[in-house]
Amino acid sequence: MNERIRLLFAEAIDIKLENLKNSEMSIEVAYIEPLCEEKKISDFIIVPFIKEEYSFQAQLDTNPDYEILEDVAMWQSLLLRGHVLIQANGVVYSFKAERVICIENSQTQVESAIQGPQIALSENINISLNLIRGMYPSPDLSVEEHSIGSLSKTPVFALFDQRRVDPTVLDNVRTKLTTINVEMLHSAGELEKLLVGNRKHLFPTILITERPDRITSAISKGKIIILVKGNMFALILPSTFFDFMHAVEDDYDSYWMTRFLIFLRYTSTLLTITLPALYISVVSYNPELFRVQLAFSIAGSRSAVPYPSFIEVFIMLFMIETLIEASIRLPRYIGSTATTVGGLILGQAAQQAGLVSSIMIIVTSVVAISNFVIPVNSLSFAVRFLKYPLIGIAIFFGITGVAVGLFIYITYLCSLRSFGKPYMRIFGKLRPLEGDVGQVKIK
Numbered sequence: 001m002n003e004r005i006r007l008l009f010a011e012a013i014d015i016k017l018e019n020l021k022n023s024e025m026s027i028e029v030a031y032i033e034p035l036c037e038e039k040k041i042s043d044f045i046i047v048p049f050i051k052e053e054y055s056f057q058a059q060l061d062t063n064p065d066y067e068i069l070e071d072v073a074m075w076q077s078l079l080l081r082g083h084v085l086i087q088a089n090g091v092v093y094s095f096k097a098e099r100v101i102c103i104e105n106s107q108t109q110v111e112s113a114i115q116g117p118q119i120a121l122s123e124n125i126n127i128s129l130n131l132i133r134g135m136y137p138s139p140d141l142s143v144e145e146h147s148i149g150s151l152s153k154t155p156v157f158a159l160f161d162q163r164r165v166d167p168t169v170l171d172n173v174r175t176k177l178t179t180i181n182v183e184m185l186h187s188a189g190e191l192e193k194l195l196v197g198n199r200k201h202l203f204p205t206i207l208i209t210e211r212p213d214r215i216t217s218a219i220s221k222g223k224i225i226i227l228v229k230g231n232m233f234a235l236i237l238p239s240t241f242f243d244f245m246h247a248v249e250d251d252y253d254s255y256w257m258t259r260f261l262i263f264l265r266y267t268s269t270l271l272t273i274t275l276p277a278l279y280i281s282v283v284s285y286n287p288e289l290f291r292v293q294l295a296f297s298i299a300g301s302r303s304a305v306p307y308p309s310f311i312e313v314f315i316m317l318f319m320i321e322t323l324i325e326a327s328i329r330l331p332r333y334i335g336s337t338a339t340t341v342g343g344l345i346l347g348q349a350a351q352q353a354g355l356v357s358s359i360m361i362i363v364t365s366v367v368a369i370s371n372f373v374i375p376v377n378s379l380s381f382a383v384r385f386l387k388y389p390l391i392g393i394a395i396f397f398g399i400t401g402v403a404v405g406l407f408i409y410i411t412y413l414c415s416l417r418s419f420g421k422p423y424m425r426i427f428g429k430l431r432p433l434e435g436d437v438g439q440v441k442i443k
Contacts, residue, residue, distance in 0.1 A: 164222035205418035238418035247375035268370035277390035285398035
């Protein structure tokens, strides 16, 4: 066995090939050192074989962790997945000694909640499954394994409640997972793009989350969860627009507080999309909409600005977009300080230099803060883009153009589908007795 493996991995210096012998028998052992737990190999193979306190052949025959391997073609892939191959008396066994490197006790970094659980999914997929199984202790929870990537062979797990999942959606997901043809897969975001395909959607149609409580809540509503090995984020599908506007905190706060926060969230989204376009429309076309005092105040603040209103809108939005991008790329410890100082200095200097009016700085600040109210980042990024087409329409058509643009946005949202489900549909709660046993087609 070792001679053949030496030919397969001729250029790999990290392959370990050993011949061991005791009074009972001799064995050949092969494994790739960086991929395996040395302690596990020592405790389960080397030490029991050398000490001979118990017959090693009997251990191989009785312990289910040692699996007989009959297919020689599997040797290479098993070694690359952290298995140890043992040849004893002409029979080859595989023993799983995979070393998993991950962040221990990971906490939520992206979706924080004050009152909810603080633990997040792990890069170790077994820990993630443990968290989900612990929060959703139902025998109806099914787990399917797929492998994606001709080179990476990344394990991908699909989780769903077989009584509540939509079989049409499940078949669609299974088909897409088995037909993905890529060489490498590293992250949940990459898998999301592959599942959506070549369709150039402006809005995200698959929700990415790190919270096990959001995942179990989605499973109970009949959704499908996809976990990627080595990634602490999961995909939830199908997802609607309202799922992206839902914060996990909404499930833990009081009724009226939750309704107020939801109202605040939708109002902020409307503001961040329309406010720059409305500013241009009102200042350039319809100043009569304001009271006289406010119209004079705006005109006074713009008296030193030498160009039309849409130029100052573009200048300030360019500044705020670069600050947001810088805050994402900068190291965590200096990011907030650098962007706060940069924002204050840039805004004040631009206003004093007469490049923008003080009213425009207020508008820009409201737009930026409102955008951060959206609880899911992928939707927040999409909404950031929506204000620019409206600004373009407002430059030529004023408030009428803004109204037409909003109507086009709503029509586009209503036309979107997430795995065949309407994107703007409000799904009601599913009663536990609605599902039928055997609803899912068994492959």
